[in-house]
Amino acid sequence: MKFLKKGEESLHIAATFIITLLVWEAAVRLFHVRPFVLPAPSAIFSEFLVAPGYLARNALYTLYSTLFGFALAVIIGFALAVAIVHSRLLERTLYPYLILLNSIPKVALAPLFVMWLGVGIEPKVAIALMIAVFSIVIDTILGLRSVDPDMLSLAKASRASQWHILFKIRLPNALPSMFAGMKVGIAFALVGAIVGEFVAGQVGLGAMIMQAQGSFDSARAFAAIVLLAVMGTVLFYLVELAERLCLPWHTSQRGQKGSDVLVHI
Amino acid sequence: MMHATAIVERPAPVLPLVEIDHVGVTYTSSRGSVEALRNVRLDLREGEFVSILGPSGCGKSTLLKLVAGLERPTSGQVKVAGKALSGPPEGLGIVLQRDVLLDWRTVLDNVLLVAEFQKRDLNALRPAAHKILERFGLDAFADRHPWELSGGMRQRASICRALLTDPSLLLMDEPFGALDAMTRDDLNLELARLWQETRKTVLFITHSIAEAVFLSDRIAVMSRNPGQIVEIIDVDLPRPRSLALRESNAFTAYTKRIRTIFTQLGVLKEG
Numbered sequence: 001m002k003f004l005k006k007g008e009e010s011l012h013i014a015a016t017f018i019i020t021l022l023v024w025e026a027a028v029r030l031f032h033v034r035p036f037v038l039p040a041p042s043a044i045f046s047e048f049l050v051a052p053g054y055l056a057r058n059a060l061y062t063l064y065s066t067l068f069g070f071a072l073a074v075i076i077g078f079a080l081a082v083a084i085v086h087s088r089l090l091e092r093t094l095y096p097y098l099i100l101l102n103s104i105p106k107v108a109l110a111p112l113f114v115m116w117l118g119v120g121i122e123p124k125v126a127i128a129l130m131i132a133v134f135s136i137v138i139d140t141i142l143g144l145r146s147v148d149p150d151m152l153s154l155a156k157a158s159r160a161s162q163w164h165i166l167f168k169i170r171l172p173n174a175l176p177s178m179f180a181g182m183k184v185g186i187a188f189a190l191v192g193a194i195v196g197e198f199v200a201g202q203v204g205l206g207a208m209i210m211q212a213q214g215s216f217d218s219a220r221a222f223a224a225i226v227l228l229a230v231m232g233t234v235l236f237y238l239v240e241l242a243e244r245l246c247l248p249w250h251t252s253q254r255g256q257k258g259s260d261v262l263v264h265i
Numbered sequence: 266m267m268h269a270t271a272i273v274e275r276p277a278p279v280l281p282l283v284e285i286d287h288v289g290v291t292y293t294s295s296r297g298s299v300e301a302l303r304n305v306r307l308d309l310r311e312g313e314f315v316s317i318l319g320p321s322g323c324g325k326s327t328l329l330k331l332v333a334g335l336e337r338p339t340s341g342q343v344k345v346a347g348k349a350l351s352g353p354p355e356g357l358g359i360v361l362q363r364d365v366l367l368d369w370r371t372v373l374d375n376v377l378l379v380a381e382f383q384k385r386d387l388n389a390l391r392p393a394a395h396k397i398l399e400r401f402g403l404d405a406f407a408d409r410h411p412w413e414l415s416g417g418m419r420q421r422a423s424i425c426r427a428l429l430t431d432p433s434l435l436l437m438d439e440p441f442g443a444l445d446a447m448t449r450d451d452l453n454l455e456l457a458r459l460w461q462e463t464r465k466t467v468l469f470i471t472h473s474i475a476e477a478v479f480l481s482d483r484i485a486v487m488s489r490n491p492g493q494i495v496e497i498i499d500v501d502l503p504r505p506r507s508l509a510l511r512e513s514n515a516f517t518a519y520t521k522r523i524r525t526i527f528t529q530l531g532v533l534k535e536g
Contacts, residue, residue, distance in 0.1 A: 151365040151367075154365055156335055160382035161382075168378070168382075172369050
């Protein structure tokens with residue numbers, strides 16, 4: 001019964017998608033829209049057939065900068081959050097600067113990174129990291145701080161070490177909001193990688209879009225956007241999958257299991 | 266020839282396990298200072314069940330935090346096992362009003378948590394954990410998560426967690442305050458039975474007169490503003506105690522006496 005319903009749902013999603021494409025295709029042909037304004041879906045699709053290797057190479061490059069930047073953002077963001085939560089001094093000194101830095105439109109810093117790090121993959125990774133790290137730091141701090149004070153009293157009265165309190169209580173408690181930060185962060189990392197490619201470089205989907213712009217090749221730009229959309233969506237769901245695997249206990253994940261709550265014996 | 270004078274063997278003077286010695290607590294903030302506790306004196310002998318009974322805001326939870334070594338008194342001192350506290354003493358068992366079980370751990374792993382904090386050998390303790398869960402009717406739920414349990418079961422699990430390390434002093438801060446009346450009765454009975462078997466030293470915080478009389482050897486009655494002990498009452502009721510005892514004249518004489526104290530203090534106002 002449940003399965004049927006789920007199948008029905010995906011059917012609806014697929015149907016909506018196909019109808020949209022058909023209407024798009026028909027409109028472009030019917031009204032003779034010029035290809036550089038809006039290419040037909042068939043024209044975009046044919047890009048994948050014409051230059052699959054070229055697209056794949058650029059997509060992999062962007063994927064690589066995104067994942068590298070994201071991984072660094074998770075590690076650095078996490079370390080910063082733990083440091084800020086554990087040290088009054090760092091909280092007073094580091095945190096305001098983090099907020100200040102976060103208030104700057106980070107895209108504006110991209111050219112600087114190119115000047116510092118060159119035109120290779122390094123500035124892309126660095127920009128991806130810089131844009132993704134804030135949501136991870138801020139949500140991790142929130143998670144580490146939102147420990148039940150009664151739980152802390154219990155731990156302290158039981159003579160738990162700071163280490164135990166961090167690893168057995170604060171960290172698991174912070175995981176749900178860390179994942180919330182990472183879900184925002186992965187999308188931001190992709191933005192960062194593209195911004196880096198816009199500013200400088202020959203490879204990557206961002207660079208591909210810039211080159212397509214130069215030759216008024218909208219179909220190719222759209223092909224890159226399709227790849228970006230797919231990549232962003234898949235990355236988001238991968239983080240969500242990791243969340244599901246790590247947090248089967250969390251309220252947001254309980255679903256069916258939570259509904260058969262036991263009654264008093 | 267033996268001398269005729271009988272040599273009376275006098276029992277060694279038993280030191281109280283907990284000594285709360287002229288303790289005062291004053292909180293100072295920018296808005297001025299608030300006296301939370303004034304001149305509190307109370308000793309707990311080993312194996313004694315003592316309740317602190319008082320209205321909300323009388324500082325009874327502060328008192329428990331002092332004994333747990335989580336707070337320091339402004340004046341006076343708290344000693345556990347003869348030593349003045351500079352932090353949480355060894356051998357505490359803690360049960361709070363909220364069970365604070367960790368959602369990501371199974372019931373069994375939650376029960377093992379305090380033992381983990383104290384770096385005990387968990388493999389050796391696991392059978393004991395099952396046994397204690399069984400005693401509280403929870404062994405079938407050892408592998409469940411806290412959110413699958415009712416409030417009463419969760420509080421039972423938190424009591425198991427406190428007992429597993431075999432604490433010499435059990436501190437309970439309104440442990441049944443958030444439960445429905447029937448579950449509360451049930452847990453009162455279980456706690457009374459448990460105490461009967463183990464004779465642990467218990468400091469029990471409550472605002473329920475009946476609960477205090479039912480469970481305790483002695484009751485320290487507190488008033489507020491500032492929090493102080495106004496009377497210490499010995500409860501001389503037979504053990505083991507049953508719920509039916511609560512309807513007896515002896516029992517109601519105690520509850521009436523305590524109610525009168527609160528009425529005179531103006532804590533309870535009657536028409």
